[in-house]
Amino acid sequence: MASGNLPRRIVKETQRLLSEPAPGISASPAEDNMRYFNVMILGPSQSPYEGGVFKLELFLPEDYPMSAPKLGRICLDILKDKWSPALQIRTVLLSIQALLSAPNPDDPLSDNIAKHWKADETEAVETAKEWTRLYASDG
Amino acid sequence: MGISWSNRRRNNHPHHHFLAPPPPPPPPPLPPYQEPTLYPATNPPPPPAPHPYHPAHAPYPVPPPQPPPQAPVNPYYYHSHGYNSCGYPNPMMGRFSYQFQYQPPYYANQAHGWPTAARQSQVGPPPPYVDHQSAKKVRNDVNVHKHTLKIEVDEENPDHVLVSFVFDALFDGSITVFYFAKEEPNCKFVPLFPEAYMPAKIPFKKGLGQKFRQPSGTGIDLGFYELDDLSKPSLGEDIFPLVISAETHQPSSSNDGHLDDPVSNTSAHMQITQAVLEKNNDDLFQVKVIRQILWVDGVRYELREIYGIGNSAAEGFEDSDPGKECVICMSEPKDTAVLPCRHMCMCGECAKELRLQSNKCPICRQPIEELIEIKINSGDQ
Numbered sequence: 001m002a003s004g005n006l007p008r009r010i011v012k013e014t015q016r017l018l019s020e021p022a023p024g025i026s027a028s029p030a031e032d033n034m035r036y037f038n039v040m041i042l043g044p045s046q047s048p049y050e051g052g053v054f055k056l057e058l059f060l061p062e063d064y065p066m067s068a069p070k071l072g073r074i075c076l077d078i079l080k081d082k083w084s085p086a087l088q089i090r091t092v093l094l095s096i097q098a099l100l101s102a103p104n105p106d107d108p109l110s111d112n113i114a115k116h117w118k119a120d121e122t123e124a125v126e127t128a129k130e131w132t133r134l135y136a137s138d139g
Numbered sequence: 140m141g142i143s144w145s146n147r148r149r150n151n152h153p154h155h156h157f158l159a160p161p162p163p164p165p166p167p168p169l170p171p172y173q174e175p176t177l178y179p180a181t182n183p184p185p186p187p188a189p190h191p192y193h194p195a196h197a198p199y200p201v202p203p204p205q206p207p208p209q210a211p212v213n214p215y216y217y218h219s220h221g222y223n224s225c226g227y228p229n230p231m232m233g234r235f236s237y238q239f240q241y242q243p244p245y246y247a248n249q250a251h252g253w254p255t256a257a258r259q260s261q262v263g264p265p266p267p268y269v270d271h272q273s274a275k276k277v278r279n280d281v282n283v284h285k286h287t288l289k290i291e292v293d294e295e296n297p298d299h300v301l302v303s304f305v306f307d308a309l310f311d312g313s314i315t316v317f318y319f320a321k322e323e324p325n326c327k328f329v330p331l332f333p334e335a336y337m338p339a340k341i342p343f344k345k346g347l348g349q350k351f352r353q354p355s356g357t358g359i360d361l362g363f364y365e366l367d368d369l370s371k372p373s374l375g376e377d378i379f380p381l382v383i384s385a386e387t388h389q390p391s392s393s394n395d396g397h398l399d400d401p402v403s404n405t406s407a408h409m410q411i412t413q414a415v416l417e418k419n420n421d422d423l424f425q426v427k428v429i430r431q432i433l434w435v436d437g438v439r440y441e442l443r444e445i446y447g448i449g450n451s452a453a454e455g456f457e458d459s460d461p462g463k464e465c466v467i468c469m470s471e472p473k474d475t476a477v478l479p480c481r482h483m484c485m486c487g488e489c490a491k492e493l494r495l496q497s498n499k500c501p502i503c504r505q506p507i508e509e510l511i512e513i514k515i516n517s518g519d520q
Contacts, residue, residue, distance in 0.1 A: 007468070008468060008469065008470040009467070009468050009469040009470065012469045012470070013469070065467060066467075066492070066493070066496050066497075082504070084499070084501045084502070084504060085466065085467045085489075085493065085501050086466040086467070086484065086501035086502055
């Protein structure tokens with residue numbers, strides 16, 4: 001898709017994401033659809049996800065920025081009722097990165113993991129580290 | 140009313156200051172608007188709640204007696220923080236401010252009600268669609284730069300302190316410094332303790348960026364007042380510990396204004412700065428400006444800051460400057476502020492678009508009651 005009919009804001013956001021990427025975050029548009037981004041977020045240091053690379057797909061709906069970007073299953077209020085058009089792709093990805101640093105078991109995506117986290121945080125963190133090694137590492 | 144002035148001086152010499160324990164910290168301001176949201180700071184963080192100090196009642200229950208025929212019922216006067224406080228020379232500095240005239244239905248029974256209205260609207264039904272209003276400029280003939288306001292020790296009279304600040308004036312006029320002055324109708328100020336300090340008018344000539352300092356020997360010994368009284372307004376917001384009245388007289392006007400002459404007060408152009416005094420850790424007084432009032436042609440305007448106006452297109456819009464662009468389209472210069480939260484963040488087109496879908500400010504998510512378009516073009520006047 002050509003970028004000719006792409007809103008100016010999306011073009012600008014894309015340019016800024018590429019020219020000044022946020023630390024630990026990369027987002028690049030797909031060649032055939034400038035509203036579709038391949039995202040990589042590095043697991044934050046000092047978190048169980050350190051060393052992992054977390055891949056996401058992000059899609060900007062037709063009425064973006066009046067409505068939020070579409071992402072996978074992530075429980076984050078700014079992607080839902082707390083979305084504001086002043087937020088951007090960059091701020092959304094930074095929020096996700098921050099969520100990895102500070103998981104919120106009180107508002108979980110998975111009840112089971114949240115229960116585990118609350119019952120035995122040490123063990124849950126070990127599981128998270130293990131899964132990061134198994135499923136989010138290059139090797 | 141709780142304020143006392145005593146003939147016995149409170150001992151607050153620095154080397155004795157342990158005898159006069161520091162005052163309890165002032166009551167904390169209303170908690171800033173907090174979102175439980177992760178909100179990375181690419182944009183500046185939302186400012187604190189806009190009214191950390193106002194009481195729940197209208198601060199000025201008596202409307203001006205002779206409003207001009209088209210006078211706004213609820214005039215708020217906005218001025219640019221960037222205009223007043225930034226240090227670079229700007230020929231427009233302090234000269235213009237913005238006022239809008241639209242009165243939304245919420246204010247119907249309130250003289251100065253939007254702080255209260257803002258709270259009520261949190262639970263009320265969403266406001267009807269409000270097309271945005273254009274700001275009306277009110278020329279500010281004299282402007283005290285509130286961030287420059289200081290209390291300094293009078294070197295020749297170390298028990299006494301002097302007030303100093305920087306100000307702009309388009310015409311000749313005078314400055315009057317009051318302590319514990321009560322606001323009366325027609326923007327008249329009356330000192331509560333004239334026996335302790337009798338305000339005097341100090342004339343000035345027109346000019347921008349002037350420094351004002353009370354002449355040595357004309358200061359006050361604040362040791363006669365309780366620190367607690369100095370640190371807050373009283374009687375609601377009628378009495379402030381420190382009030383600076385700056386007034387100008389246009390050449391055509393012949394009045395030379397006396398303090399006790401109410402007629403001159405209705406024709407003069409005044410800017411009032413109301414402040415409290417707090418002691419810092421070094422035992423020095425610091426001035427905290429609570430409010431500024433403008434009195435023009437018999438109409439009283441309250442000055443409020445608009446967040447983000449300093450980053451707006453006033454100093455020229457460049458495509459690559461993220462601080463000046465509309466947060467929604469990121470293409471046009473922002474020229475529209477949201478009320479009551481006072482975030483200047485959008486262009487007019489996006490503001491219209493937003494109002495079709497949402498009633499929340501994009502920056503702080505407070506309900507939008509009005510949109511005000513503010514054009515700042517130096518060639519405008």
